[in-house]
Amino acid sequence: MWTKRDYNWASLPAGTNYIKIEFPTGGTLNWNPQLSRVSVRYTPTADTDHLNDWSKVTTRSAGLAFDTSNATALGDASRAMRTGTSAGTAEYITYHRSHVNEVQAVGLFATDQEAIRDFNFYASRDGQVWLPVRADYADAPINGGLWTKRTYRLPPERIPSGTNYVKVEYPVGGSLSWNPQLSQVTITQ
Numbered sequence: 001m002w003t004k005r006d007y008n009w010a011s012l013p014a015g016t017n018y019i020k021i022e023f024p025t026g027g028t029l030n031w032n033p034q035l036s037r038v039s040v041r042y043t044p045t046a047d048t049d050h051l052n053d054w055s056k057v058t059t060r061s062a063g064l065a066f067d068t069s070n071a072t073a074l075g076d077a078s079r080a081m082r083t084g085t086s087a088g089t090a091e092y093i094t095y096h097r098s099h100v101n102e103v104q105a106v107g108l109f110a111t112d113q114e115a116i117r118d119f120n121f122y123a124s125r126d127g128q129v130w131l132p133v134r135a136d137y138a139d140a141p142i143n144g145g146l147w148t149k150r151t152y153r154l155p156p157e158r159i160p161s162g163t164n165y166v167k168v169e170y171p172v173g174g175s176l177s178w179n180p181q182l183s184q185v186t187i188t189q
């Protein structure tokens, strides 16, 4: 006659990276007790940068600024935009987050003014070597249909394992420095 005992911990302290299971000491039988199975469940945590300031951004290029005008029309109090329309080096922001699992980003496009030129997304293990990651997206009209809100998603299966850095790159060129605008970025770890 044996007894099967299921142990459960509802939650562990935040930031826990190691778990130790200790066997009892002493007793009369070295083969008792026996550890049958261990499972660890991990709940991803998501953090959103609303682009109200640069506090959540790790690095950024020089030619970016916030646009806080037309907050009601665009449904967002602050967005990050380019300050010029150079067709040369692309403007960008990067985030350093360990073990990135998923990324979502919202871009706002003045589609009554010019066609959408997409943001580009990159993943990196070390912040040096960047790999492009193709994003899915869904569009919704805003500002009475004059603008388009494009929600990008980089699904977990497309993000290389061990990704610790994410780069969001603006399109180059175009006719309007303030188009497109980056509304928010959510990184799930």
Ligand SMILES: [Ca+2]
Pocket (backbone or CB within 6 Å): 050, 051, 052, 076, 077, 078, 079, 182, 183, 184
């Ligand atoms: Ca925002």
